[in-house]
Amino acid sequence: MVNIQELRTMDYKIVVIGSHHAIIQSIIDFDYLTGKLQPSISAIIAGGRKFERYFWGNEEVMIPVFPSLGKLPADLQQTVTLFANVSSGRRVLAYTQEVLQLPSILGGVVFAEDVPEEHALSLYRKAQSLHKFILGPASVGLLIPTSLKLGAIGGVDYRQLIDSHLFTEGNIAVFSASGGMTNEIIRIVALQNKRLSFALAFGGDRFPILQPKDAFRIAQQDPSTEGIVYFGELGGTDEYALADMIKSGEVTKPVVAYIAGAISDYFEEPPQFGHAKAMAKNKDESAKIKAQTLREAGAQVAESFDEFVKLIASLPEKSLTEKEYTTQMKELSQRHHALIATSVSADKNGVATLLGENLLTFAQNSSFAAIVSSMFLGKKIKSTELESCIDFILRLLVDHGPYVSGAVNTIVTARAGRDLPSALASGLLTIGPRFGGAINQAASNWLTGVTKEMRSVDFVEDFAKKRTYIAGIGHKKYRVDMPDPRVTEILAFVDNLEKKRFTTFARSTEQLTVHKKGNLILNVDGAIACVLLDILSEKEDYSDDQLQELVDIEFFNTLFVLSRSVGFIAHYLDQKRLDEGLFRLPDTLVADVRRK
Amino acid sequence: MARVKLSELTAKKLLHNYLEIPYAGTDSPNSLDPSKKYVVKVDEGIKKRMKQGLVAVNVSVDEISPFVQQLHNKGYTNIIIEEFVPHENSQEKYLAIERVREGFKIFYSDTGGIEIEESGNIHEEIVHAENETEETAKIEQVLGVPQLFISQIMGVMNTYHFSFLEINPLVVQDQNVYILDLAVEVDTAGSFFVDNAWGPQDYRYGHIKDKTEEENNIEDLVSKSQASFKFVPLNMNGSIFLLLSGGGASIVIADEVANLGKGDTLANYGEYSGNPNEEETYIYTKNLLSYMQKSTSEKKVLIIAGGVANFTDVKKTFLGVIRAIEEISDSMKQSEVKVYVRRGGPNQVEGLALMKEFLEKKGLYGQVSGPDIVLTEIVREAIKHVE
Numbered sequence: 006m007v008n009i010q011e012l013r014t015m016d017y018k019i020v021v022i023g024s025h026h027a028i029i030q031s032i033i034d035f036d037y038l039t040g041k042l043q044p045s046i047s048a049i050i051a052g053g054r055k056f057e058r059y060f061w062g063n064e065e066v067m068i069p070v071f072p073s074l075g076k077l078p079a080d081l082q083q084t085v086t087l088f089a090n091v092s093s094g095r096r097v098l099a100y101t102q103e104v105l106q107l108p109s110i111l112g113g114v115v116f117a118e119d120v121p122e123e124h125a126l127s128l129y130r131k132a133q134s135l136h137k138f139i140l141g142p143a144s145v146g147l148l149i150p151t152s153l154k155l156g157a158i159g160g161v162d163y164r165q166l167i168d169s170h171l172f173t174e175g176n177i178a179v180f181s182a183s184g185g186m187t188n189e190i191i192r193i194v195a196l197q198n199k200r201l202s203f204a205l206a207f208g209g210d211r212f213p214i215l216q217p218k219d220a221f222r223i224a225q226q227d228p229s230t231e232g233i234v235y236f237g238e239l240g241g242t243d244e245y246a247l248a249d250m251i252k253s254g255e256v257t258k259p260v261v262a263y264i265a266g267a268i269s270d271y272f273e274e275p276p277q278f279g280h281a282k283a284m285a286k287n288k289d290e291s292a293k294i295k296a297q298t299l300r301e302a303g304a305q306v307a308e309s310f311d312e313f314v315k316l317i318a319s320l321p322e323k324s325l326t327e328k329e330y331t332t333q334m335k336e337l338s339q340r341h342h343a344l345i346a347t348s349v350s351a352d353k354n355g356v357a358t359l360l361g362e363n364l365l366t367f368a369q370n371s372s373f374a375a376i377v378s379s380m381f382l383g384k385k386i387k388s389t390e391l392e393s394c395i396d397f398i399l400r401l402l403v404d405h406g407p408y409v410s411g412a413v414n415t416i417v418t419a420r421a422g423r424d425l426p427s428a429l430a431s432g433l434l435t436i437g438p439r440f441g442g443a444i445n446q447a448a449s450n451w452l453t454g455v456t457k458e459m460r461s462v463d464f465v466e467d468f469a470k471k472r473t474y475i476a477g478i479g480h481k482k483y484r485v486d487m488p489d490p491r492v493t494e495i496l497a498f499v500d501n502l503e504k505k506r507f508t509t510f511a512r513s514t515e516q517l518t519v520h521k522k523g524n525l526i527l528n529v530d531g532a533i534a535c536v537l538l539d540i541l542s543e544k545e546d547y548s549d550d551q552l553q554e555l556v557d558i559e560f561f562n563t564l565f566v567l568s569r570s571v572g573f574i575a576h577y578l579d580q581k582r583l584d585e586g587l588f589r590l591p592d593t594l595v596a597d598v599r600r601k
Numbered sequence: 602m603a604r605v606k607l608s609e610l611t612a613k614k615l616l617h618n619y620l621e622i623p624y625a626g627t628d629s630p631n632s633l634d635p636s637k638k639y640v641v642k643v644d645e646g647i648k649k650r651m652k653q654g655l656v657a658v659n660v661s662v663d664e665i666s667p668f669v670q671q672l673h674n675k676g677y678t679n680i681i682i683e684e685f686v687p688h689e690n691s692q693e694k695y696l697a698i699e700r701v702r703e704g705f706k707i708f709y710s711d712t713g714g715i716e717i718e719e720s721g722n723i724h725e726e727i728v729h730a731e732n733e734t735e736e737t738a739k740i741e742q743v744l745g746v747p748q749l750f751i752s753q754i755m756g757v758m759n760t761y762h763f764s765f766l767e768i769n770p771l772v773v774q775d776q777n778v779y780i781l782d783l784a785v786e787v788d789t790a791g792s793f794f795v796d797n798a799w800g801p802q803d804y805r806y807g808h809i810k811d812k813t814e815e816e817n818n819i820e821d822l823v824s825k826s827q828a829s830f831k832f833v834p835l836n837m838n839g840s841i842f843l844l845l846s847g848g849g850a851s852i853v854i855a856d857e858v859a860n861l862g863k864g865d866t867l868a869n870y871g872e873y874s875g876n877p878n879e880e881e882t883y884i885y886t887k888n889l890l891s892y893m894q895k896s897t898s899e900k901k902v903l904i905i906a907g908g909v910a911n912f913t914d915v916k917k918t919f920l921g922v923i924r925a926i927e928e929i930s931d932s933m934k935q936s937e938v939k940v941y942v943r944r945g946g947p948n949q950v951e952g953l954a955l956m957k958e959f960l961e962k963k964g965l966y967g968q969v970s971g972p973d974i975v976l977t978e979i980v981r982e983a984i985k986h987v988e
Contacts, residue, residue: 027912027947094790095794118790118829119789119790120790121762121788121790122700122762122788122790123700123762123788126702126730129702130730145911145912157912159911160910160912160947161911161912161947162946162947164950165909165945165946168972181849182849183847183848183849183850184847184849184911185846185847185848185849185850185908185909185910185911186847186849186850186853186908187911188908188909188910188911188946189847189849189850189908189909189972189976191909192909192945192972196972196973209848209849211604212702236849238849238852239852263853265849265852265853265856266852266856267856267859267860268852268855268856268858268859268864268867268870270859270864271835271859271864271867272833272870274807274808276833276870277603277831278831278848278852278870278872279829279847279849279851279852279872279874280848281603281604281790282603283848283852284603284604308860309856309977310853310857310976310977311975311977311978314975
């Protein structure tokens with residue numbers, strides 16, 4: 006059951022399942038306008054991207070997106086308290102069952118129409134047994150002024166929220182099956198100079214999971230509520246339970262109601278109106294009889310909608326102190342989405358910053374390696390282990406002779422008389438799967454092997470079956486009996502680590518491959534990859550998912566690109582100094598071949 | 602959509618298949634066995650067929666075609682033909698099952714047949730989802746059906762998203778069960794999950810009615826859209842035409858027409874909701890206007906109204922409405938149709954301003970209001986125009 010008073014005071018976190026931009030923005034606008042310090046939405050479950058951008062006031066915030074509830078970070082799994090399921094009717098059952106399993110979840114709302122009755126009922130039974138609440142299916146949600154907007158309820162345009170005075174706590178509870186009428190009545194309440202204690206929509210389906218009788222009980226228990234407004238429709242028999250509650254004294258707060266659907270009598274046979282439940286098959290389900298039953302029980306039931314408005318006006322008064330929202334209105338009306346979002350650096354009010362820190366201070370207090378690794382990782386690094394390892398890698402990769410494709414290109418371009426950026430770019434453009442780009446692929450290999458808990462034997466066998474090389478393994482010159490001295494030095498960086506999961510895996514893979522062929526040793530790329538993975542994991546607290554993200558964005562190739570640029574620049578300057586003239590291949594070095 | 606009647610033939614095939622009872626019902630009078638006797642019935646979801654002469658019992662093959670022809674002449678196109686099962690009246694039982702919140706509600710009687718509703722001899726029992734089989738055992742005993750028969754039917758209902766099922770009569774002969782007449786309602790929201798076991802072609806509406814062209818067009822629109830559209834003609838020559846938004850608000854507005862004593866001049870009930878796009882509101886409005894133009898009423902008024910929408914974009918939907926009206930605005934002006942508008946929601950300021958300017962320009966302006974007037978006030982204003 007929902008405890009409104011508890012929701013008013015608690016610091017809750019919402020997960021939105023599915024993406025509905027307008028609804029999510031309206032929840033965030035509500036949070037902003039109520040003066041919260043941050044959006045109540047902690048995560049969105051959707052495919053295809055990592056973040057969605059929303060306005061927080063007139064600035065922008067990135068709300069993290071995860072492909073499934075299972076991929077929510079552990080801390081969110083533990084702390085999410087409410088859900089808004091805006092996925093389609095077909096997926097409601099599975100997603101909602103899953104979200105109800107989160108340990109701190111209290112309940113939420115299901116927005117979709119067209120949820121099968123059988124699914125709604127199995128969610129109903131699940132919610133009962135787990136003591137969670139679910140509004141819907143087909144509900145626009147739950148609204149508690151000044152504290153919670155869970156769903157489209159109250160509108161998706163911030164102007165609607167302000168017009169309906171949703172930032173002042175009142176004493177009137179509003180209930181309706183219809184989402185549109187919930188909002189209409191919220192506006193009527195505001196126009197009558199009253200304010201809401203809370204409002205909720207059951208949804209127009211045949212089996213709303215939270216029923217009208219539950220809502221009445223919640224309102225009766227809520228200390229702020231002094232009057233109940235109920236909008237019902239023809240179809241279903243919920244009103245009989247409400248009448249019983251009023252008669253028995255379980256509900257003592259004044260109830261005003263309107264039951265729509267008298268028009269049904271003008272149809273040849275009972276019509277199906279817009280909501281699935283809105284069809285009166287027999288007299289008991291007709292608007293007229295249900296209205297009469299409620300009236301006899303003691304509720305004030307309007308004959309017409311005009312009268313309904315007057316009855317709402319007659320509910321208890323409450324003195325109001327309200328804030329003005331003109332500044333916020335103006336502020337929000339001027340907002341617009343930025344073309345570029347960035348978190349690396351800024352230059353505002355004459356102060357340049359790197360990762361939020363003053364550029365000058367950062368530069369004065371950090372080594373080049375520390376700055377490089379912090380900027381590449383997008384946050385300031387913590388460990389000297391990473392700093393010294395990256396410093397060594399940057400120095401080590403600086404150049405490896407003029408024979409490699411990048412150096413050759415730089416040299417040829419320089420000799421053609423082009424400028425530094427052209428020659429450098431020409432060299433850099435050769436970096437890829439065959440030249441210099443293997444560190445990232447090696448990192449991907451070690452990460453897959455370790456996270457899937459593969460045995461090295463199976464890992465090697467997989468590559469053998471696909472007839473592909475293992476990036477990170479193999480060298481032209483060095484062999485198992487003549488080890489690469491650079492690799493020994495690189496591997497020394499994990500000597501003092503505790504687990505070395507990745508390096509251990511890479512080494513055990515190497516033990517298998519050198520048996521096949523002596524030159525299939527762990528090479529520089531493979532060694533850099535496993536050492537960086539281990540340091541990031543153990544000294545910088547990267548989770549395996551975060552390491553995967555670094556692989557996905559090609560982080561592990563950055564060090565080669567940066568460091569080798571130094572070599573290319575050196576080759577450019579060298580060629581200019583030597584003034585070699587235009588390069589042309591001698592005829593003898595070009596072979597005429599015919600393909601068979 | 603919601604609960605809709607299913608073709609008896611489709612329902613019987615599914616049910617027999619699930620219960621593993623052979624069934625040879627068909628809708629075709631061809632390739633029947635001349636040595637057997639048959640039953641021919643109308644399959645339109647109509648109640649009390651027997652009393653209306655829509656059933657032929659114990660007929661031979663050469664009697665079938667003339668009867669089918671007779672039904673066709675009356676406008677019934679869907680029929681069901683099955684083998685005749687000779688039985689005693691005392692072997693007729695009654696069983697109906699409805700999906701309810703607690704599980705299933707079972708209505709049963711050991712004396713079934715066409716007089717069942719008058720007999721008042723139906724027992725009711727709620728079977729809870731948690732312990733079905735124990736609770737149904739007793740009922741199975743009373744009806745004399747095999748053990749787990751009712752559980753199995755509830756299994757069919759869950760598998761195929763049936764919301765209601767009625768067998769009358771259910772004939773029990775020794776250990777054999779014959780399902781003679783079957784009525785089923787399906788939950789249309791379940792259609793995605795039944796793997797094409799049934800679909801819109803199997804829906805039956807309990808009557809045969811020639812649909813208007815506009816109804817057909819709008820049905821077509823419904824099948825292709827995420828949003829929801831309703832259009833029910835009430836009086837072909839009515840004078841009050843409704844283009845409403847929101848499942849709840851639209852009933853309130855239609856109610857007001859009835860409250861003001863104008864129910865019999867109401868031409869239609871029409872409603873869209875769920876944030877349709879501009880193109881969809883255009884198509885919907887176009888069909889409504891086409892229906893309006895056919896009315897012979899001398900004075901006509903169009904009410905475009907709805908509550909304060911939560912997420913339906915007022916401006917976007919109005920753009921579609923305006924486009925449709927624009928196409929016939931001259932002829933609407935000539936026949937002095939006036940348009941009355943009341944709406945709120947996202948982008949209401951822009952949407953209402955747009956609508957007002959358009960209606961004034963075209964000489965169709967009755968009134969355009971936002972949520973500052975009560976939802977039903979627009980109805981009173983509009984009705985003045987046709988009085």
